[in-house]
Amino acid sequence: MKLKIACLQIDIAFGNPAQNVKNAKKWIEKAAEQKCDLIVLPELWMTGYDLGRLDEIGDPEGNDLAGFISEKAKEHHFDIIGGSTAKETEEGHFNTMFISDRNGDIIKQYSKLHLFKLMDEHKHLVGGKSDGLFTLYDEIFAGFICYDIRFPEWIRKHAMEGAKALFVSAEWPLARAAHWKTLLTARAIENQCFVIACNRCGDDPNNKFAGQSLIIDPWGEIVAEGSQEEELVIAEIDLSLVEKVRKQIPIFEDRLPEFY
């Protein structure tokens, strides 16, 4: 199966959901003109990292993000990996990814498992408790958020459970752009699956962000790479490549977990 995918590599206005929704609408229109099958948004794109103001600008139960992507998916007939939102619950705020299919049904919520202390997430957010697996086009995929990509065991668990493509939403700083590219390429090669990673660009009061969104195939080849500016990062991927690579070098069969 072939899929045309667009990462919406956008800038994010710090703590200004209204402006960010307006900008996202503009980029979603551009993706619709490109006739994409699926689009991906970055992490916390409605609020940015204005974590100190989440009581004011957080997203009650994630309904703002869920409602927005559901409406846009139906309008444009594409599936949406909606990036993440600061989902406000009785337990606190989660950093939660929402996924809508093209009928507007929310088919998955995944809350970031690994909180990133360097950006104070542990002081303002609650870590998730469940996996990122979901199904679209009768294929198994998985969603992750930013820092999660530093945990190969977490990603491997999803590949072992059948994920053929890993979708990553991020606000990854420019200072560690080399890690971003290396980690994502390694996750693609070691799990022999596609990696589609959408990062924000621009800056906030504390960080400059890398952009450089990536679409990587199961052989580790980069098929599309963003600049450091706002843009759509687009590629057509062919999911049958996953089986081909896994046949050529059968690492899942050759694993020796009794030694690990």
Ligand SMILES: O=C(O)CCC(=O)C(=O)O
């Ligand atoms: O791991 C990193 O270097 C960046 C992670 C990050 O920015 C995040 O999880 O928000």
